[in-house]
Amino acid sequence: MSNPIRHDWRREEILALFDEPMNDLLFTAQTIHRQHFDPNEVQVSSLLSVKTGACPEDCGYCPQSSHHHTDIERERLLPLEEVLENARAARANGATRFCMGAAWRNPTDTNLDKIVPMIEGVKALGMETCVTLGMLTDAQAKKLRDAGLDYYNHNLDTSPEFYGSIISTRTYEDRLETLEHVREAGINVCAGGIIGMGESRGDRAGLLQALANLPKHPESVPINNLVQVEGTPLHGVDALDPLEFVRTVAVARIMMPRSVVRLSAGRLEMSDELQALCFFAGANSIFYGDKLLTTDNPEASRDRALLDRLGMRFAETEMSQPEEAVSAAR
Ligand code: SAM
Ligand code: DTB
Ligand code: SF4
DSSP: OOOOSSSSOOOOHHHHHSSOHHHHHHHHHHHHHHHHHHTTEEEEEEEEEEESBBBSSOOOTTTBBBBBOOOOOBBOOOOOHHHHHHHHHHHHHHHHHEEEEOSSSSSSSHHHHHHHHHHHHHHHOOOOOEEOOOOOOOHHHHHHHHHHHHHHEEEOOOOOHHHHHHHHOOOOHHHHHHHHHHHHHEEEEEEEEEEOOOOOOHHHHHHHHOOOOOOOOOOOEEEOOOOOOSTTTTTOOOOHHHHHHHHHHHHHHSSSSEEEEEOTGGGGGHHHEHHHHHHTTTTOOOESSBBBSSSSSSOHHHHHHHHHHOEEEOOSSSSOHHHHHHHHOO
């Protein structure tokens, strides 16, 4: 059975998937998942905030925005050696990709000159590299490509309609433009969003529609469950039904069959059983290590124990395979 890679999803069809009985939805998602991936492998990335806090943007979910009053200790750009020490520790723990995040609206060219040696240094350790630095110009994306960057993370966060209720300092169009620059430069795209921000199911469908209808599906799609941080405007918003999170992962898997879907922020609050369901729904990547950017992630030992119980293992670097190769291997 083959399913085409589509870029013409309509909102009603996506909502119809969300509305399916859970067992039907999960069965379809897992069937598609198996056509493209080893179902027992998970890609592991570790995160490091290389520049924390004092961000001029007003993203309502984010503890690092200077518009909110949170307990974040602001930090200048970390020295190269400290970044590499963290990357070595992540590698020793089993991570294959190292993602560096900076609380910037956009990097200046001087900022970028300091990020380039970090990318080169992490690559020299034999790890894949990812950075998330805010908006990029065309020339900046090319500079990152020339440094050997493997992935650029830039999330659409939510549907175009809900976006303005969460962020006022930049537009959806701004986000799409950066994604275009990253794609044109030939860097792998990592783009996803956050759910549990008080959005409707229509908004969750709208986020997945915007991602899947990009000219090429992002290679990596992080689905974050909002981490509620005191002092941010979204602190106290009604928590999402966990099964709705599983549904969102399943619909993402069906719509973007070859993308690696990351069960991203918010795992600390999830039971092992809920995470197992997310893997069954088609999630095949996690952030691994005790910390995300500023908030906590499950301890590495808990994740290893969970994957062990599930009979799952860490993937080597390249996961996505052409359908023929997987079928031939069966
Ligand atoms: N400043 C850059 C940007 O916004 O693109 C890069 C860093 S930013 C912290 C990276 C992503 O983290 C955001 O796009 C958002 O999707 C996610 N994020 C931030 N705060 C979060 C939270 N409290 N819960 C879940 N995800 C969050
Ligand atoms: C993504 O989609 N989630 C990560 C990563 N990309 C950069 C960030 C999650 C941040 C959670 C809140 C924090 O730790 O500050
Ligand atoms: Fe700044 Fe990124 Fe946080 Fe928005 S999500 S406030 S851009 S660090």
